[in-house]
Amino acid sequence: MKNAAARFGQQPATGPVAGTPGPAAVSPREAADVSTRERVTRLLLEQGAATAGQLGTALGLSPAAIRRHLDAMLADGDVLAREQAVRGHRGRGRPARVFVLTDAARVRCGTHHYDNMATAALRWIARNGGSEAVEAFATEQVSALEARCRAALEDAGDDPLARAEALAGALTAEGYAANASTIASGGQLCQHHCPVAHVAAEFPQLCEAETAVISRLVGTHVQRLATIAHGDGVCTTHIPAQPGRAQSGKTVTTVRTDR
DSSP states (O other): OTTHHHHHOSSOOOSOOTTSOOOTTOOHHHHHHHHHHHHHHHHHHHHSOEEHHHHHHHHTOOHHHHHHHHHHHHHTTSEEEEEOOOOSOOOSSOOOEEEEEOHHHHHHTTOOOHHHHHHHHHHHHHHHHHHHHHHHHHHHHHHHHHHHHHHHTTTSOSOHHHHHHHHHHHHHHTTOOEEEEEETTEEEEEESOOTTHHHHTTOTHHHHHHHHHHHHHHTSOOEEEEOGGGTOSSEEEEEEOOTTOOOOSSOOEEEEOOO
């Protein structure tokens, strides 16, 4: 263990890790805790995995202090603990636990570039297969989403507006933060988050495929009025009023499902 500090380096990372909470409006003790956990995060990000002893040595913390921070990070879902793999003969006692960052913690560190990779992949598809290939790819990508949402709409009935309300709940479960409302001209489905907004800004086929899914699921023609991918604050889909259904001339109900 005496070489742990050399392996990890005695120069801890300074400055906050992207996406981690800052020390604003907290006590000096809380601010110090945040700073220490940022340093733990940085070390685990750089090294991949480490024992509590290695982390404590590298950061100059006592065993009790590093355990306190690791316990808090485990509770917050920032790290995972697992048994350290041992090659060859294993001595007595339980293997030491090693700690690794969770996927959520890694994303907050800003180390992933999935959007860039997805955009590059779609550019390659467009160059080699044309726009039709991009459309086919987009359609296939939303097919699984459509299947999951359709299952959630089994008890929604045939009314498009009732189905839109049920669809809003299903989309929220998928991470879209959606809500549905009844308005004078029919209904409106709003999505306050788009998981593929940056990619869809260059490839609107993704939005078009999603709109087609919404139309099939609610059982009527719909019209996309706005999209986050094109700079709007919300993805808004209009569901026209059905013939024979009375409308009051104003919004009459709103079902919030994004809370």
